[in-house]
Amino acid sequence: MHYADRLTDAIARVGNPCLVGLDPHLDALPEEFAVARNAEAPRAERARALADFCCAVIELVAGRVAAVKPQSAFFEVFGADGAAAWERVVARARAAGLLVIGDVKRGDIDSTAKAYARAFLEGSSAADRAHVCDAITINPFLGGDSVVPFLESCARAGAGVYVLVRTSNKDNKLCQDHGTPPLYERVADAVAAWGAPHVGERGWSSVGAVVGATHPRELAALRARMPRTPLLLPGYGAQGAGAAEIRGGFAADGRGALVNSSRGILFAHKSPQYAGQHWKDASRAALDAMVGEIRAALGAA
Amino acid sequence: MHYADRLTDAIARVGNPCLVGLDPHLDALPEEFAVARNAEAPRAERARALADFCCAVIELVAGRVAAVKPQSAFFEVFGADGAAAWERVVARARAAGLLVIGDVKRGDIDSTAKAYARAFLEGSSAADRAHVCDAITINPFLGGDSVVPFLESCARAGAGVYVLVRTSNKDNKLCQDHGTPPLYERVADAVAAWGAPHVGERGWSSVGAVVGATHPRELAALRARMPRTPLLLPGYGAQGAGAAEIRGGFAADGRGALVNSSRGILFAHKSPQYAGQHWKDASRAALDAMVGEIRAALGAA
Numbered sequence: 100m101h102y103a104d105r106l107t108d109a110i111a112r113v114g115n116p117c118l119v120g121l122d123p124h125l126d127a128l129p130e131e132f133a134v135a136r137n138a139e140a141p142r143a144e145r146a147r148a149l150a151d152f153c154c155a156v157i158e159l160v161a162g163r164v165a166a167v168k169p170q171s172a173f174f175e176v177f178g179a180d181g182a183a184a185w186e187r188v189v190a191r192a193r194a195a196g197l198l199v200i201g202d203v204k205r206g207d208i209d210s211t212a213k214a215y216a217r218a219f220l221e222g223s224s225a226a227d228r229a230h231v232c233d234a235i236t237i238n239p240f241l242g243g244d245s246v247v248p249f250l251e252s253c254a255r256a257g258a259g260v261y262v263l264v265r266t267s268n269k270d271n272k273l274c275q276d277h278g279t280p281p282l283y284e285r286v287a288d289a290v291a292a293w294g295a296p297h298v299g300e301r302g303w304s305s306v307g308a309v310v311g312a313t314h315p316r317e318l319a320a321l322r323a324r325m326p327r328t329p330l331l332l333p334g335y336g337a338q339g340a341g342a343a344e345i346r347g348g349f350a351a352d353g354r355g356a357l358v359n360s361s362r363g364i365l366f367a368h369k370s371p372q373y374a375g376q377h378w379k380d381a382s383r384a385a386l387d388a389m390v391g392e393i394r395a396a397l398g399a400a
Numbered sequence: 401m402h403y404a405d406r407l408t409d410a411i412a413r414v415g416n417p418c419l420v421g422l423d424p425h426l427d428a429l430p431e432e433f434a435v436a437r438n439a440e441a442p443r444a445e446r447a448r449a450l451a452d453f454c455c456a457v458i459e460l461v462a463g464r465v466a467a468v469k470p471q472s473a474f475f476e477v478f479g480a481d482g483a484a485a486w487e488r489v490v491a492r493a494r495a496a497g498l499l500v501i502g503d504v505k506r507g508d509i510d511s512t513a514k515a516y517a518r519a520f521l522e523g524s525s526a527a528d529r530a531h532v533c534d535a536i537t538i539n540p541f542l543g544g545d546s547v548v549p550f551l552e553s554c555a556r557a558g559a560g561v562y563v564l565v566r567t568s569n570k571d572n573k574l575c576q577d578h579g580t581p582p583l584y585e586r587v588a589d590a591v592a593a594w595g596a597p598h599v600g601e602r603g604w605s606s607v608g609a610v611v612g613a614t615h616p617r618e619l620a621a622l623r624a625r626m627p628r629t630p631l632l633l634p635g636y637g638a639q640g641a642g643a644a645e646i647r648g649g650f651a652a653d654g655r656g657a658l659v660n661s662s663r664g665i666l667f668a669h670k671s672p673q674y675a676g677q678h679w680k681d682a683s684r685a686a687l688d689a690m691v692g693e694i695r696a697a698l699g700a701a
Binding site: 122124138139142145170172173175176177178179181182183185186204205206207208209210211212214215217218219222223224225227230238239240241242243244245263266267268269270271272273274275277278279282285286289 | 425509512531545567579
């Protein structure tokens with residue numbers, strides 16, 4: 100089944116388009132996982148604590164959101180132990196009924212991109228698929244032939260990709276704003292074209308785009324430019340975008356985007372608003388608040 | 401010690417600027433490592449064979465070239481087992497006196513880039529550094545603040561980065577040729593600026609650039625645009641560039657670039673030229689031929 104159809108159904112089931120980013124920043128982990136930041140502890144133990152934390156978050160959010168988005172960098176810090184932790188987290192999320200969007204931002208020449216696509220979307224063998232992602236983020240800097248192998252894997256595996264179009268960081272101009280029209284618009288057009296043959300039964304493509312919700316004025320324009328492209332909107336919460344800013348990323352019927360929050364949910368216990376609460380209670384409350392805000396912005400009941 | 405200085409000295413020691421890319425394509429591995437492509441075999445065994453092959457190549461080339469460039473995608477295919485294989489290969493290469501350029505092409509927003517930089521250039525702790533790379537490749541699509549954390553790691557660890565400026569794949573135009581002047585020139589200027597505070601005692605920066613040798617006409621122009629930037633020139637051999645094409649990537653004194661060959665060396669036994677030879681003999685001969693060609697093109701003895 101098309102990734103886009105699975106995603107559309109999952110969002111309908113939970114009744115909100117919130118995405119929880121699993122970005123386990125060592126410095127912000129709750130005290131019970133503190134061994135992860137202890138440079139004197141064995142690496143395997145540190146990686147295990149990182150995965151334990153992510154699995155606890157998965158348990159909190161399963162059934163309440165459609166998908167989670169683990170960030171590979173925080174796992175790679177622990178090398179091979181981190182890779183094992185990554186696999187455990189992805190498998191756990193999938194077993195909990197969540198879609199997994201691997202935030203890996205890979206991109207390379209075609210023969211190499213093929214290996215990345217296989218690694219993250221297909222697995223090394225039929226027996227090695229518990230930890231493959233439903234979708235991943237990819238980087239378009241190398242151009243069209245670097246993207247094709249990912250599209251081929253998507254078709255084979257019923258998977259998806261989100262191509263970076265407009266990122267949520269402050270100093271994103273160097274490449275993305277270059278030229279007239281700016282590069283990000285050109286990439287958006289390419290994404291729409293790549294996605295056209297991958298539109299599922301619900302009307303959405305399995306080829307999505309990452310569009311920073313920190314640029315609200317551009318959102319509606321990009322939404323119009325890529326009418327069948329599911330958007331992944333980072334930047335909600337910690338990076339500064341609010342619920343009103345993300346409305347433009349959605350179609351008129353309130354579909355077509357996922358809104359990501361990572362630190363805002365995972366590390367809610369660090370926020371003055373939830374001071375004194377157990378981290379799980381704080382995260383649960385922060386997710387409830389986010390769901391409420393986004394549903395209100397979309398005009399849902 | 402600055403990466404750039406270590407690299408300059410290593411190239412002077414071996415007397416050639418050849419770089420061996422460790423891109424272990426499963427389909428092309430010599431028969432003795434065939435278990436790596438057997439989807440029925442345990443993943444750990446497959447990953448071990450991949451690392452065994454790379455370690456055998458390292459043994460062949462140690463002392464004859466300055467550096468090797470393992471490509472992370474081919475390891476990631478085997479998940480956590482692949483990550484363990486990667487660490488073994490990097491550690492072995494370093495122990496053999498080779499510089500290691502991890503071809504990982506990472507790039508993300510600043511807090512995430514920091515984690516990648518730590519993963520590949522610094523290690524998770526003082527005891528976890530046998531497998532860190534001397535340098536890595538990075539992707540500039542996210543802009544300036546996504547590059548800064550890598551530069552900070554370079555300064556702390558005496559490491560280097562090679563920023564993608566112009567890649568060697570055919571269909572590289574979408575982003576890199578966009579605008580007037582084309583984006584790749586703008587990125588080149590940014591690389592020169594990022595690198596200025598990182599120039600070592602031998603006159604070269606630890607902030608390098610990847611410039612596809614398959615575009616010889618652009619090479620000399622980019623060389624002039626980034627006068628202190630060490631270049632990494634992929635595309636030699638299998639991707640079509642010859643020794644004459646790469647001359648423009650070097651300074652007048654024959655310094656300032658590494659020329660990479662991956663498949664041309666690793667899989668020389670597949671080439672009609674070396675038919676019937678053991679793969680090690682074929683690889684050795686192909687490397688000798690490459691060294692001779694490049695030295696001739698540079699006007700060395």
